[in-house]
Amino acid sequence: MTEILRVEDLKKSYDGFLAVNGVSFSVQQGELKALIGPNGAGKSTCFNMLMGQLKPTAGRVFLNGEDVTGQRPRDIWRKGVGRTFQITGTYQSMTVIENVQMALMSHHRRLFNLSARAWRMYRDEAMSFLDTVSMGDQADRPCSILAYGDLKRLELAIALTHRPRLLLMDEPTAGMAPTARVELMQLVADIVRDQGVSVLFTEHDMDVVFAHAHHIMVLNRGELIADGSAAQVRANPQVQEVYLGGGMLFKEADHA
Numbered sequence: 539m540t541e542i543l544r545v546e547d548l549k550k551s552y553d554g555f556l557a558v559n560g561v562s563f564s565v566q567q568g569e570l571k572a573l574i575g576p577n578g579a580g581k582s583t584c585f586n587m588l589m590g591q592l593k594p595t596a597g598r599v600f601l602n603g604e605d606v607t608g609q610r611p612r613d614i615w616r617k618g619v620g621r622t623f624q625i626t627g628t629y630q631s632m633t634v635i636e637n638v639q640m641a642l643m644s645h646h647r648r649l650f651n652l653s654a655r656a657w658r659m660y661r662d663e664a665m666s667f668l669d670t671v672s673m674g675d676q677a678d679r680p681c682s683i684l685a686y687g688d689l690k691r692l693e694l695a696i697a698l699t700h701r702p703r704l705l706l707m708d709e710p711t712a713g714m715a716p717t718a719r720v721e722l723m724q725l726v727a728d729i730v731r732d733q734g735v736s737v738l739f740t741e742h743d744m745d746v747v748f749a750h751a752h753h754i755m756v757l758n759r760g761e762l763i764a765d766g767s768a769a770q771v772r773a774n775p776q777v778q779e780v781y782l783g784g785g786m787l788f789k790e791a792d793h794a
């Protein structure tokens with residue numbers, strides 16, 4: 539297996555408060571890995587350090603074996619790390635396919651060439667990304683009228699245009715209805731399987747996590763208390779303690 543991401547003893551202190559305290563883990567190629575934990579556990583802080591938005595107080599981040607600790611978000615993005623956010627960042631005044639075409643122009647470094655020829659050039663390529671997320675039939679609809687779940691799928695297509703080797707997804711299903719959540723994560727799982735991309739995601743919905751993640755990490759008060767398969771995490775007494783009363787966390791996810 540090829541290791542895409544390795545994190546060693548990562549720490550982040552906010553005015554002396556250790557929000558992330560000595561976190562180490564790795565993500566392999568083609569792995570769909572979840573980072574879970576109660577509110578304030580340090581998940582966003584971790585993500586922001588991986589993507590370069592925050593500089594770690596200590597520790598190292600390696601991408602494909604290269605030390606990228608403290609590098610700028612744009613440099614990390616260029617090295618093949620994509621990110622989706624809790625709030626979608628599409629251009630509402632444009633159509634679905636135009637949003638993907640804009641992302642492709644940026645990927646091909648032609649953002650300022652908005653000629654009719656450039657738009658035509660990327661239309662077929664954009665359509666193939668829309669097909670990947672089953673949005674081909676909505677290509678010419680304005681984004682402003684899309685359902686929230688469709689916007690999330692579009693955002694995923696946009697992230698894929700950059701052909702990331704690692705995709706960081708911050709609560710990808712936040713704000714979605716339960717059925718739509720499972721559908722979106724099934725789509726992500728299919729993309730991981732078909733394209734060999736690695737995905738690291740944070741998520742509060744345990745059904746989504748236990749149904750789809752290959753491996754699960756649990757963060758509590760800045761420390762990683764578990765990193766393993768669903769069965770290993772489910773059986774971990776410390777994890778059960780954190781999520782109060784054991785059964786609560788896993789009751790609905792026992793089918794996983």
Ligand SMILES: Nc1ncnc2c1ncn2[C@@H]1O[C@H](COP(=O)(O)OP(=O)(O)OP(=O)(O)O)[C@@H](O)[C@H]1O
Binds near residue numbers: 557
């Ligand atoms: N800019 C900041 N300055 C000071 N403290 C911060 C800052 N950002 C986060 N924290 C604190 O660091 C801790 C970890 O926060 P973080 O947002 O990383 O947690 P989280 O696991 O992502 O939480 P949630 O699930 O609620 O999004 C929290 O106690 C939070 O209050």
